[in-house]
Amino acid sequence: MPILHVDNVSKSYGKHQILTNVNLTAETGQILGLIGPSGSGKTTLIKLIMGMDVPTTGVVEVLSKKVPNLDILRQIGYMAQSDALYQDLTGLENLSFFASMFLMNKSERKDRIAYVTRIVQLENAIQMKVSTYSGGMKRRLSLAIALIQNPEILILDEPTVGIDPELRKSIWQELSRLKTEEHKTIVVTTHVMDEADKCDMLTMIREGKVITTGTPHALKVEYEVSNLEEVFLKAEGVHRAH
Numbered sequence: 379m380p381i382l383h384v385d386n387v388s389k390s391y392g393k394h395q396i397l398t399n400v401n402l403t404a405e406t407g408q409i410l411g412l413i414g415p416s417g418s419g420k421t422t423l424i425k426l427i428m429g430m431d432v433p434t435t436g437v438v439e440v441l442s443k444k445v446p447n448l449d450i451l452r453q454i455g456y457m458a459q460s461d462a463l464y465q466d467l468t469g470l471e472n473l474s475f476f477a478s479m480f481l482m483n484k485s486e487r488k489d490r491i492a493y494v495t496r497i498v499q500l501e502n503a504i505q506m507k508v509s510t511y512s513g514g515m516k517r518r519l520s521l522a523i524a525l526i527q528n529p530e531i532l533i534l535d536e537p538t539v540g541i542d543p544e545l546r547k548s549i550w551q552e553l554s555r556l557k558t559e560e561h562k563t564i565v566v567t568t569h570v571m572d573e574a575d576k577c578d579m580l581t582m583i584r585e586g587k588v589i590t591t592g593t594p595h596a597l598k599v600e601y602e603v604s605n606l607e608e609v610f611l612k613a614e615g616v617h618r619a620h
């Protein structure tokens with residue numbers, strides 16, 4: 379059963395149509411990649427999935443419930459594109475603050491904080507103020523915050539921007555582990571095609587419309603190309619011709 383279902387969703391701001399008839403499905407324990415150029419509507423789509431905004435037409439269901447829904451929001455760990463961190467607090471204080479928004483007892487909270495800190499390899503900097511962090515460290519702390527309440531679904535908007543290749547690799551290994559061992563469902567937006575290759579399903583978006591969807595392998599076969607960059611370009615071409 380799909381854990382996430384976007385059914386024929388369109389979104390306009392005034393006269394400006396951002397999304398047109400978008401359909402999207404994610405099954406439990408899948409990594410779904412949203413691929414598309416800047417301004418194609420990925421962040422808008424994510425906001426609709428989280429229930430932070432409502433579609434103009436169409437329906438979004440998460441865990442079989444129509445969103446917006448506060449209970450569902452608690453099941454979603456969200457990492458935004460720009461970091462929403464308290465600069466004057468330490469990394470640990472930030473984590474404690476976000477953890478305090480969820481129902482956890484003291485020892486649970488302590489364990490979760492230790493776990494997410496380890497996952498993003500911030501152990502040595504966790505007592506430092508966020509204002510002293512590099513861009514990559516802030517991204518890592520944001521990812522840790524998205525994981526803090528042990529959510530069923532993780533939504534990550536360009537999680538590895540500004541993160542060096544080695545840590546990027548370890549973050550993807552962890553996403554993979556969360557998927558296989560903990561059956562988490564992960565929605566990730568990315569421009570990086572080798573990251574797209576690590577997703578189970580891909581949906582490519584251009585100008586607010588889905589231009590193609592499928593597994594990385596199926597897409598390469600369908601478009602008769604050897605990499606996803608070419609899939610995107612070809613799918614874009616086919617879409618334009620229609």
Ligand SMILES: Nc1ncnc2c1ncn2[C@@H]1O[C@H](COP(=O)(O)OP(=O)(O)OP(=O)(O)O)[C@@H](O)[C@H]1O
Nearest residue numbers: 391394396414415416417418419420421422423459
């Ligand atoms: N609240 C809003 N009011 C009006 N227009 C908006 C609003 N939010 C987004 N848009 C417009 O919607 C379009 C899609 O934006 P969106 O942020 O969803 O794209 P994106 O694919 O996430 O791009 P990027 O990768 O650069 O973040 C843009 O043209 C943007 O200006």
